[in-house]
Amino acid sequence: MLRLRSLHADEKTIISTRGDIDLSTAHDFEVQLTEELERGEKTLVVNLAHTSYIDSSGLAVLLRVHKALQTSGGKLSVIGCQPSLTRVFNMVGFQHLFQIQERLPSRLRRIQR
Numbered sequence: 001m002l003r004l005r006s007l008h009a010d011e012k013t014i015i016s017t018r019g020d021i022d023l024s025t026a027h028d029f030e031v032q033l034t035e036e037l038e039r040g041e042k043t044l045v046v047n048l049a050h051t052s053y054i055d056s057s058g059l060a061v062l063l064r065v066h067k068a069l070q071t072s073g074g075k076l077s078v079i080g081c082q083p084s085l086t087r088v089f090n091m092v093g094f095q096h097l098f099q100i101q102e103r104l105p106s107r108l109r110r111i112q113r
Contacts, residue, residue, distance in 0.1 A: 001025070004032045016047040021058030028057040037065065042074035049080030058091060068099050077101070 003018040011085050013036045021029050044065065046103055048054070066076045075096035077099040081089065 001084050002028055004028065006032065006036065012043040013041045013043045014047055017036045018050040018105070019029070020053040020057045021051060021061075022053065023057045026055075026057035026061050026102060029058060030064070033065045037072075037074075037091075042069070042072065043077075044069060044074070046111055048078060048082070048085055049078045052082055052084065053063055054088065059088070059094075063097075075099075083093065 001020050002021060004014045005018075007014045007016070015032055016034065017029070018026065033044065033046075046062070062076070062078070068074075069076050075098070078089070078094075079101045080098060081102050083102065086100060086102055089095060094100060
């Protein structure tokens with residue numbers, strides 16, 4: 001089961017995930033991100049601090065959202081990645097498309113509690 005939570009702060013929308021992003025949950029993940037795009041959000045930050053696994057369906061969602069944001073002058077970032085996710089993102093070249101950070105900024109850690 002994937003749980004999703006959105007937080008609007010500092011002209012950014014932070015979508016926090018809890019659980020794996022795979023074939024059975026990628027649709028819900030995409031719906032959440034797409035709803036933020038439809039609201040006109042230009043800066044999306046996906047917080048994966050509580051996600052240890054993402055498969056190709058989840059990666060495809062991130063790629064589609066990145067492309068949609070790029071078209072509208074927006075930006076996608078991924079934060080809180082566990083080393084295993086960072087390796088996957090680097091293997092597929094996502095580090096060249098958008099910012100990927102393993103550590104959550106300290107300010108965000110306080111907000112997310």
